[in-house]
Amino acid sequence: MSVFSSVFRWLSLAALLLTLVPAAQAQGGLGGGGRRGQRLGQLENAKIAFITNRVSLTQDQAQKFWPLYNEFSARRRELNRSGRLLRRDITEGMTDQQLRDNFTQSFNTRQQELNLEKEYFEKFQKVISLRQVAQLFQAERDFTKEVIKRVANVPGQVGAGNGND
Incomplete structure (x- = not known):
């Protein structure tokens, strides 16, 4: 992860x-x-x-950055919601195949999250510097x-x- x-x-x-x-x-x-x-x-x-x-x-950077960041956040939030639903759906009555399918879907969702991060890492660098992207990730943490x-x-x-x- x-x-x-x-x-x-x-x-x-x-x-x-x-x-x-x-x-x-x-x-x-x-x-x-x-x-x-x-x-x-x-x-x-x-x-x-x-x-x-x-x-x-800067004001110019903020005008370009925030719509991009908001788009990224919305997409990331949706992937996380999907992941939470998968984890919530695990029940004692599931067959081994259903459990396997659930894990496979969960892994796919996590891979989609990683792909999204990589995609927006590139997009962010088009509106803010690489150093600012690093500061963004640190600021979020x-x-x-x-x-x-x-x-x-x-x-x-x-x-x-x-x-x-």
């Missing part, structure tokens, strides 16, 4: 936790679609600001770590704190 898809998986988990935990806490359950969308929007805006700052995008750290420190939530309480 590539580092880039690992980062996205963690970001997806962090985004889910960041949106569901406060909504569940405020409403006593896992509802709150309006708040969830608002929280996702806030997270996305924070990510855009974080990456723009870290990668030092750092942003994900920060989100996870903040989610882990939400008082009263599963996994909150450092275990030394």
Whole structure:
């Protein structure tokens, strides 16, 4: 598994936790679609600001980069959704052949993720420098770590704190 898809998986988990935990806490359950969308929007805006700052995008670069990055993110999100559905579909009642087919589909999805990353690695270099592409990947990892750290420190939530309480 590539580092880039690992980062996205963690970001997806962090985004889910960041949106569901406060909504569940405020409403006593896992509802709150309006708040969830608002929280996702806030997270996305924070990510855009974080990456723009870290990668030092000029205004001209940003105008070309963000539509490309958004296209990449949407395609990557869809592949990750497919992968999650495959992992979720594994049940005790599956035959060996069904399990084998599920794994084959999962491997194919992961290969598609890698191919997508390679494709957009090339596309990104047409609008930002190679060094900025490297900074982009690092910024995504750092942003994900920060989100996870903040989610882990939400008082009263599963996994909150450092275990030394």
